[in-house]
Amino acid sequence: MNYNPRDHYFKKAKKENFVARSIYKLEEIDKKFNLIKKDHIIVDLGASPGSWSQYCLSKLGDRGKIIGIDLNPVTFKNPKYIFYQQDIFEVDWNQIKNESEIDKIDIVLSDMAPKTTGIKFTDQARSLDLCLKALEVSDLFLSPKGHFVCKFFHSDDYKVLVSEMKKKFTQVEALKPDSTRKISKEIFLIGINKK
Numbered sequence: 001m002n003y004n005p006r007d008h009y010f011k012k013a014k015k016e017n018f019v020a021r022s023i024y025k026l027e028e029i030d031k032k033f034n035l036i037k038k039d040h041i042i043v044d045l046g047a048s049p050g051s052w053s054q055y056c057l058s059k060l061g062d063r064g065k066i067i068g069i070d071l072n073p074v075t076f077k078n079p080k081y082i083f084y085q086q087d088i089f090e091v092d093w094n095q096i097k098n099e100s101e102i103d104k105i106d107i108v109l110s111d112m113a114p115k116t117t118g119i120k121f122t123d124q125a126r127s128l129d130l131c132l133k134a135l136e137v138s139d140l141f142l143s144p145k146g147h148f149v150c151k152f153f154h155s156d157d158y159k160v161l162v163s164e165m166k167k168k169f170t171q172v173e174a175l176k177p178d179s180t181r182k183i184s185k186e187i188f189l190i191g192i193n194k195k
């Protein structure tokens, strides 16, 4: 966690043994929309360093499982957690499905963020690409009535993404969690109940 050590959520995450302050964004989303259940199989895209996965693990019972994917590593181990250090654009889903022995996916989470270039339009376009890729994953593998969460850097493409999500989910919501920095352009889109 390389953020301001005086930040409230940074301190809270450290104290509660979470590897990143991002945990509180997912916690707020989950509390508001009641998404994660104890027997869920969850895919966590952009999982590193792992606080969203930690949060999900804390909610899962014996039958739940998480598949984490990120370019960067996640260093903790857990019997309910399978992690792949891969680029989302190069993932072999058949391999993952065979190795992890999963027969359904209940939630696809994406906190993926592009490496920012400082060039606004490039960063926004890359964020949209990551969201659309995450949405494609949910389209291919998420079970009916499954849920989808993705982080998006706000831009004019917002409507494009929301309208794509509305084709696939009964309910689409947007939330800027309290723990998101006020200056941040990030917003979370939540697709509830896959059609």
Ligand SMILES: C[S@@+](CC[C@H](N)C(=O)[O-])C[C@H]1O[C@@H](n2cnc3c(N)ncnc32)[C@H](O)[C@@H]1O
Residues within 6 Å of the ligand: 019, 020, 022, 023, 045, 046, 047, 048, 049, 050, 051, 052, 053, 069, 070, 071, 072, 086, 087, 088, 089, 111, 112, 113, 114, 115, 130
């Ligand atoms: C904000 S961090 C995620 C934090 C994480 N949710 C947590 O709670 O610890 C964004 C992550 O997206 C990952 N990412 C960006 N592009 C990716 C890609 N093409 N494939 C996989 N992961 C990617 C980055 O490596 C980075 O770790």
